[in-house]
Amino acid sequence: MGSPSDIKKGAVLIQNGELWIVTEFQHVNPGKGAAFVRTRIKNAKTGKTLEATYKTSESVEFADLEYHGMSYLYHEATGYVFMDTKSYEQYTMADEDVGDQAKYLREGLEVLISVHEGTPVAMQLPKKMTFAITETMPAVKGDTASGNVTKEAKTDGGFMVQVPLFVNQGDQVVINTDTGEYVERAK
Secondary structure, three states, rough: EEEEHOOOOEEEEEOOOOOEEEEEEEOOOOOOOOOOOEEEEEEOOOOOOEEEEEEOOEEEEEEEEEEEEEEEEEEEEOOOEEEOOOOOOOEOOOOHHHHHHHHHOOOOOOEEEEEEOOOOEEEEEOOOOEEEEEOOOOOOOOHHHOOOOOOEEEEOOEEEEEEOOOOOOOEEEEEEEEOOOEEOOOO
């Protein structure tokens, strides 16, 4: 048993005997009343998602997990294949388990995989990753008159991200993998 304050993205909870993976969370401390944690959780078996709220005075049951540092190898018909960097054992995660995080995967990327009873249930990416900009519109003189203006850019990972106007094609940018937002130009 644990406190809802310990809930974070990728945590695995046990509710009604089933595993639920936290996909989003928000700690809320209202001016009046008790603090609580608002979450979006996904069933590890069925893929069904729910929104759940936990008061900080309650207790939640966290699944007993092992965490393995793994290297992403490749994608095949059954899912994404990872190799444990210590035992060299290979694990496959289904497409729906990896979900939206798949766009960040690159061959050889080191990730942290949560394993429950020999089955991988959740993946944690590095918080920040560097990508090259492959396509974007050039900035036009005078565009910055309205303040903090962004434009859409395509990365070498194949996904779109909003970047500041000064970012050009070929630039390396740092992306926050939790939010999918631009952080800074890579040094």
